[in-house]
Amino acid sequence: xxxxxxxxxxxxxxxxxxxxxxxxxxxxxxxxxxxxxxxxxxxxxxxxxxxxxxxxxxxxxxxxxxxxxxxxxxxxxxxxxxxxxxxxxxxxxxxxxxxxxxxxxxxxxxxxxxxxxxxxxxxxxxxxxxxxxxxxxxxxxxxxxxxxxxxxxxxxxxxxxxxxxxxxxxxxxxxxxxxxxxxxxxxxxxxxxxxxxxxxxxxxxxxxxxxxxxxxxxxxxxxxxxxxxxxxxxxxxxxxxxxxxxxxxxxxxxxxxxxxxxxxxxxxxxxxxxxxxxxxxxxxxxxxxxxxxxxxxxxxxxxxxxxxxxxxxxxxxxx
Amino acid sequence: xxxxxxxxxxxxxxxxxxxxxxxxxxxxxxxxxxxxxxxxxxxxxxxxxxxxxxxxxxxxxxxxxxxxxxxxxxxxxxxxxxxxxxxxxxxxxxxxxxxxxxxxxxxxxxxxxxxxxxxxxxxxxxxxxxxxxxxxxxxxxxxxxxxxxxxxxxxxxxxxxxxxxxxxxxxxxxxxxxxxxxxxxxxxxxxxxxxxxxxxxxxxxxxxxxxxxxxxxxxxxxxxxxxxxxxxxxxxxxxxxxxxxxxxxxxxxxxxxxxxxxxxxxxxxxxxxxxxxxxxxxxxxxxxxxxxxxxxxxxxxxxxx
Numbered sequence: 154x155x156x157x158x159x160x161x162x163x164x165x166x167x168x169x170x171x172x173x174x175x176x177x178x179x180x181x182x183x184x185x186x187x188x189x190x191x192x193x194x195x196x197x198x199x200x201x202x203x204x205x206x207x208x209x210x211x212x213x214x215x216x217x218x219x220x221x222x223x224x225x226x227x228x229x230x231x232x233x234x235x236x237x238x239x240x241x242x243x244x245x246x247x248x249x250x251x252x253x254x255x256x257x258x259x260x261x262x263x264x265x266x267x268x269x270x271x272x273x274x275x276x277x278x279x280x281x282x283x284x285x286x287x288x289x290x291x292x293x294x295x296x297x298x299x300x301x302x303x304x305x306x307x308x309x310x311x312x313x314x315x316x317x318x319x320x321x322x323x324x325x326x327x328x329x330x331x332x333x334x335x336x337x338x339x340x341x342x343x344x345x346x347x348x349x350x351x352x353x354x355x356x357x358x359x360x361x362x363x364x365x366x367x368x369x370x371x372x373x374x375x376x377x378x379x380x381x382x383x384x385x386x387x388x389x390x391x392x393x394x395x396x397x398x399x400x401x402x403x404x405x406x407x408x409x410x411x412x413x414x415x416x417x418x419x420x421x422x423x424x425x426x427x428x429x430x431x432x433x434x435x436x437x438x439x440x441x442x443x444x445x446x447x448x449x450x451x452x453x454x455x456x457x458x459x460x461x462x463x464x465x466x467x468x469x470x471x472x
Numbered sequence: 473x474x475x476x477x478x479x480x481x482x483x484x485x486x487x488x489x490x491x492x493x494x495x496x497x498x499x500x501x502x503x504x505x506x507x508x509x510x511x512x513x514x515x516x517x518x519x520x521x522x523x524x525x526x527x528x529x530x531x532x533x534x535x536x537x538x539x540x541x542x543x544x545x546x547x548x549x550x551x552x553x554x555x556x557x558x559x560x561x562x563x564x565x566x567x568x569x570x571x572x573x574x575x576x577x578x579x580x581x582x583x584x585x586x587x588x589x590x591x592x593x594x595x596x597x598x599x600x601x602x603x604x605x606x607x608x609x610x611x612x613x614x615x616x617x618x619x620x621x622x623x624x625x626x627x628x629x630x631x632x633x634x635x636x637x638x639x640x641x642x643x644x645x646x647x648x649x650x651x652x653x654x655x656x657x658x659x660x661x662x663x664x665x666x667x668x669x670x671x672x673x674x675x676x677x678x679x680x681x682x683x684x685x686x687x688x689x690x691x692x693x694x695x696x697x698x699x700x701x702x703x704x705x706x707x708x709x710x711x712x713x714x715x716x717x718x719x720x721x722x723x724x725x726x727x728x729x730x731x732x733x734x735x736x737x738x739x740x741x742x743x744x745x746x747x748x749x750x751x752x753x754x755x756x757x758x759x760x761x762x763x764x765x766x767x768x769x770x771x772x773x774x775x776x777x
Contacts, residue, residue: 190674191596198587199602201643206609209620216623269508278504286760287512290519293755295703297721298748301728302518305525305745306538313521313538344515356767405613408705415729428613435619436710444619452616 217445227442234446243424244447248454250335251426255403255458258339263395265343266350271380273351274358285355288348296345300412303341304329308416329417338409346402350395357391358384393466397459404455407432427451526550526746533741550746557743564716565723566750569702572634572719576641577698584644585690588651589682593664603652606645614706622710636711637719641701647693654689655682691765699755720751 192199220230238244269288273281291299307328309315315325327333366374366383374382385392407428414421414429423437424430427447435444521538527547528536536542554562590596591603621640622631630636659682667677683690705721712718715726724747731740759766 187596191590191594191599194590194594194674194678195587195602197583198643198648201583201639202606202609202645205621205640205643206612206617206645209617209624210612212624213616213620216620265511269511272504272508277501278508279501280505280508284508284512286763288515289759290756291515293699293759294519294752295705295721297703297705297725298752299518301724301744301748302522304728305741306518306521311534311538316538344518348515352767401613412725412728415725415732431619435622441619441623448613448616448619452613455613 213445213448216442217449219442221440221442234443235450237443238446238450241447244427244430244450247424247427247430248451251404251406254335254339254406255400258342259396259399259403261339262343262347262399263350263392266347266395267354267385267392269347269351270354270358271384273355274384275376275380277376285352289352290348291345292349294345296408297412299341299345300409303337303344304413304416307337329413329420331420334413334417334420338406338413341409342403342406346399350399353395354388354391357388361387389466393463396462396466400459400462401455404451404458522745522749526742526749528742530742533745546742547746550742551750554743554746554750561715562723562743562747562750565718565720568634568717569719569721569751570754572637572641573698573701575638576701577694579638579642580644580647580697581690581693583642584647584693585651585683585686586678587648588653588689589655589659589678589686591648591652592655593659593661593682606648609645610649618706618710621707625711631711632714632717634717637701637704637708637717640707641697641704644693644697647697650693651686651689654692655686658685658689688765691762695758695762695766698758702755720747724748724751 217234218229218231219227220234221227269284272278273285278284294302306312306314309325309329312325312328314328318325328337361384365387366379369379369383405428406426410421410425410429411432414425421429423433428451431444431447431451434440434447517539524539524541525533527545527550528542529544529546529549532542532544532546591599625631625636630639663681664677667681672681702719703721704719705725708719708722709725712722715723718726724744727740727747728744731744
């Protein structure tokens with residue numbers, strides 16, 4: 154009797170533990186499916202992202218809080234490098250120059266890109282494939298090569314512009330002088346990136362369903378009116394995207410001035426752009442800590458500029 | 473030029489006023505085409521000048537008119553000089569560039585495709601946050617990253633090795649962003665469920681079901697990472713010091729610096745120009761043949777943002 158009860162009790166505990174085991178297995182299986190598997194697939198990217206984005210940023214932030222002293226080696230100085238950066242006239246000269254560059258070059262480039270995209274999309278012009286590819290082509294050229302190329306074209310020795318000027322008995326245009334350099338660099342950047350921005354805007358225009366403006370055309374709206382009141386508002390997100398990327402790019406200008414500095418070393422000093430300044434601080438002066446602080450301050454300014462821009466356009470669109 | 477794979481649908485009819493007479497319409501067409509032609513000249517002139525200059529001897533570069541060929545057609549000599557100068561270092565640079573760009577592009581696009589697929593098709597804790605951080609990193613200025621990356625790489629002894637160029641190029645947040653959008657649109661959930669019911673493992677589903685559908689997006693990311701690495705200058709400038717590891721951009725810039733320092737007395741100017749021409753040819757060819765992909769890829773990025 155007792156024995157039988159014992160067996161039954163054993164059986165029931167066995168059943169319960171089996172059920173428990175099953176639910177543990179099930180939970181473990183679900184966890185595997187819901188958490189472990191996605192992260193396993195993400196692991197290659199996340200590891201690289203940690204190593205080459207998060208870690209360098211953290212490291213730069215870390216070393217920007219220290220300074221190398223002749224006596225005592227590396228010491229913690231807190232915000233001192235940042236205070237120094239805020240009062241550094243070399244740094245601000247570069248920032249002012251890049252802001253000026255941004256305020257002129259970005260609108261010129263994007264207006265051109267938008268005009269081209271609208272013309273190509275509306276089908277007014279002929280040879281559209283040729284134009285699209287021809288305008289985009291400079292994007293495929295390394296910025297170093299385009300800077301070299303334009304540097305030669307600007308040259309007062311054998312550049313074609315100087316040759317044409319001298320055959321007309323005019324002085325060679327001062328592309329590489331103090332007053333002309335920023336515009337010359339602006340031209341290189343515009344040459345290189347207009348086509349890329351045009352393609353983005355063109356792609357957005359092509360995605361607009363044509364029913365949206367066919368009615369307006371039938372009602373007799375001109376191509377310009379359709380562009381102004383229907384197409385441009387509809388591609389506003391793409392326009393904002395191109396603006397933000399252009400703002401980020403122009404504030405970080407480095408390759409073009411760095412190449413041009415070999416052609417005109419007296420015009421482009423070591424702090425012509427903030428990025429060039431950070432580079433020269435780190436690699437010519439070995440001031441890694443201060444250079445990191447400069448990079449971070451620049452990063453903050455870039456972030457603030459793009460944020461202000463997005464905020465402003467968002468409010469403008471909601472109104 | 474090998475143009476046109478898929479030209480988007482023509483929209484001849486739009487932008488044309490139905491009530492207008494034929495003549496104003498033709499004038500408008502003419503004006504628009506002329507306007508675009510002026511800019512086509514602007515965009516192509518530097519390239520034409522490059523082609524012309526690559527055919528000249530160094531003295532002719534200074535004495536003959538820049539925008540036309542001189543009587544002495546020297547392209548083949550220049551090419552010969554280019555590949556033999558400095559015991560053929562240009563060929564090494566060309567090879568390095570192709571090697572870095574291929575490794576970085578294949579690796580980056582595989583990794584980005586896998587990540588984009590997971591973000592698009594799995595619901596898991598932390599998904600929104602992790603993706604937001606990745607998106608935010610697109611905004612981080614490259615200098616803020618490059619200098620600390622250099623310092624960290626030098627700590628682990630990777631400075632002046634090919635890995636220092638390839639490894640940082642493998643993480644492509646923009647690629648992940650693009651692939652997520654592409655996977656969301658291209659892969660129906662039912663297809664994945666059907667494969668699961670059939671008993672296929674998740675890895676198998678990715679390799680033999682999802683990846684096939686994702687090929688167009690994959691090629692887009694591949695092309696863009698290839699171009700980004702091929703054209704990269706800042707990172708190699710920091711992490712490489714031995715000329716035998718240089719990519720083309722760095723090599724050409726170093727020749728140019730030497731040429732400028734010598735006031736153009738050497739034949740280096742023609743080498744820089746001929747080398748520049750050779751270095752841009754592969755990318756131009758790639759862009760012309762893969763039009764469908766890069767145009768499609770940019771559409772994706774712009775619609776969703």
